[in-house]
Amino acid sequence: MEFRDLKSQYKRYKTEIDNAVQNVLNTGNFIGGSEIEELETKLSEYVGVKHCITCANGTEAMTLLLMAWDIKEGDAVFVPDFTFFSTGEIVSFKGATPIFVDVERDTFNMDPRKLEQSIQKVLNEGILIPKVIIPVDLFGLPANYLEIMNIAEKYKLKVLEDGAQGFGGSIEGRKACSFGDAATTSFFPAKPLGCYGDGGAIFTSDDNLARLLKSLKVHGKGEDKYDNVRIGLNSRLDTVQAAILLVKLKAFEEHEVEDVNRVAKIFNENLNKVVEIPIIPDGYYSSYAQYTIKLKNKNQRDGLQELLKENEIPSMVYYAKPMHKQGAFSTLNYRDTEFEISNSLCETVLSLPMHPYLREDEVTNICKFIKEYIGNISR
Template sequence: MMEFSGLKAQQERIRPRLEAAIRAVFDHGKFIMGPEVRALEERLAAFAGVRRCLGCSSGTDALLLALMALGVGPGDAVLTTPFTFVASAEAIALAGGTPVFADVDPATRNLDPVRLREALDALKPGLNPAAVIAVDIFGLPCDYPALEAALEGTGLRLIEDAAQSFGAELGGVRAGAFGHVAATSFFPAKPLGCCGDGGAVFTNDPTLAELVESLRVHGKGGHKYDNARIGLNARLDTLQAAILLVKLDIFEEELALREAVATRYARNLGGVPGLGLPPSLPGARNAWAQYTVEVPPHDRDAVAQALKAKGVPTAVYYPRPLHLQPAFERLGYKPGDFPVAEGLCERVLSLPMHPYLGDDEVDFASEVLREALEA
């Protein structure tokens, strides 16, 4: 049986360094906001090319902190994609705002600038347009120049949800540097993942950075017992920061390895009838959080079962668009409102993807998929 898990391979490669970093934290005993947190923030800011990075407890909290720092609350509309993980819209609701969805572009699977503007123009009376959360789905950056053009003159704040795209680029600009503020996740399966939960907020705005720094520690003022505002308990653990510092050392190499895996998949699977390959965007470098193909809807379960029978794991990201999730039923959306997102949810299938997939594993998964589609 082939081994398709990448976390084990990565951790075995750098295990001595990980263990040394963890021991160092135990030696100094500063488990909350220890020196590794600040060191990581400085390195991540430099990597992304922004002035400030602030670590936090998860990618969800990173989005929530960004929204809170922007002042989003009751009566505010925040527009986003229905084709993503629930956290992108959940954070809006947690901040007190109202999620408003706009369909995605079939050419990128990301937020469609034209549909975004249409959704903005069609806002229900009483809702104040406040911000947009653009999600870089599966590691491909959104078309930010087009999104910014669509939002020109609106005054809306643009938030980049880079939970899946940290390490990606568009036009030489790295994920984390788009919009007014960006958020990412360090969930273990992400391109840069820790050994638990973690996240970060990125911005060039010093006022926003100061607010996030306060909000992540219970809204602290001059010290933790001076509470200037209502905040969260959303700090990044020192142990996770220490682990991320080690993983950051090999991150560029792993991004290149992910690209090589994606290139091999594309070479193997190009031209297979009924199969749609992951999209691209001119000038973009994908971080390849997932390698997600599209298969005919009526065949997806059978294809997934055929791969499973041969030991090839698959996943469906995502089986139901957000506007049809029970959690957002109160918003009043119905089937057919966002046909592109709904169609993707019926067709997408993610194949094994990580930096340590061998050529034989990629070739085997590709051949099993090809056979399943031809059956």
């Protein structure tokens, strides 16, 4: 059994993917081929924004935005404590200070109430200048942008939606990666929409920002790549990956998001009242980058993971260590008591196999082992 089954996906779309790659090989346009523009157009239409700017990966997508917004030393950027390292890393990379914010237990996403408390604390201390909020659409579920955008407007902050895991999700029909002042996503192979290598994209409806990003991602180019008007990066999506993504985007739109929700429904029906299952608030739609359950404590979680491993069922712990405990951020001197939910989640979460090609019998088999395990330790 695969945790994220890219092999079955490839077998189903082998002819289309092979032909798309072969076409790039035949034309020889490996950088900046026509597939890039076609992909950017289709992605912006899918999300519902004016511009999509592809780049090398999701981390550099966020870095490019912080560069465009001139984030620097002395600035404060608010990041959820329970997320992947890169969301905080890009803040420190620009010399700014990441301010970690605890998350909601039910959704795993940034807690708006604690966000505002963190902003007020920074303002009261008077050392850093609040500049940007980076909510993360964790495990496929968009963050609470309805409240976060109100807070951002109140304190005049930018919002960068980290939609690396959220692509395909929505709130009241509005697609993930359309929230905030700009959004980013990742095409890492295991993401909801993944390529066969690294890739990323930025989404915005701001014409001036889009123009600046297109310069920054190619060495700060002006009229052409030999006219360099600012310091930038070398961060381009290559044409082979764009060709693959065009095939996979079609599948993603036609059935894959619907299929992962079908799989999630089977999990929910089997595991409800057995373990804590994912909570999707009313009006929200998840693309289920992961299907993540919560156990009662670390021993119970680790015991279940070991049992699944013995029965050749893969599972993952996202994330074993919160951001405020990462060694790279040790100089920030956070108090552990400020992150009660994140600390708890790191000891109790377990992500199960989740992808559009999971069969019902495979899901029910996974659930059988979980129910037996919980039943045995409850006796």
